[in-house]
Amino acid sequence: MKEKLVRGLKTYLLHEIDINFKACTYFFCMTFFYCVAELLSHRGEVKILTLGEILITNYVICYVQTYLFHDFDESDRFGRSEWTGIGVCTALYVLASLLFGWFGKSVPVTVCYAGFVVLCYICVMLCYMVKRKLETRRLNHMLAIYKQHETKEGSHECGTSHSDVRSE
Helix, strand or coil: HHHHHHHHHHHHHHHHHHHHHHHHHHHHHHHHHHHHHHCCCCCCCCCHHHHHHHHHHHHHHHHHHHHHHCEEEEEEECCHHHHHHHHHHHHHHHHHHHHHCCCCCHHHHHHHHHHHHHHHHHHHHHHHHHHHHHHHHHHHHHHHHHHHHHHHCCCCCCCCHHHHHHHH
């Protein structure tokens, strides 16, 4: 029972760390778009309340993304379920922007925002894909070095290695 509780707690904490990381990443992206939209509209100021709304929206959508769409942005492919997750989460961002009036309910800016959100998801997915490939390459390199070291260190006069001796 205790092991199951500890395992569940570890899983929960891993999800929470992922959600915080994603929420901060997407918050930066959405805040950047908001600030650029404000500058292009000849308003040199941003509203602190709007930044809070964007932050809360990011956390809510990251929970949806993690628990309902199984971290689609960490997928290694662009399949139907990933595109569904992108579509639903983008719709949620657009809905929030309209509800809170982030862009003054401007249709062209909101359409650009939707495109920007999709682009952000695609970029994050590509970053995760590259990260996984680099980590795999690094781990395979480390494994090759380990095997090479084991072979040099583990051989005896009779031709057996340490791993052979340990298994007996």
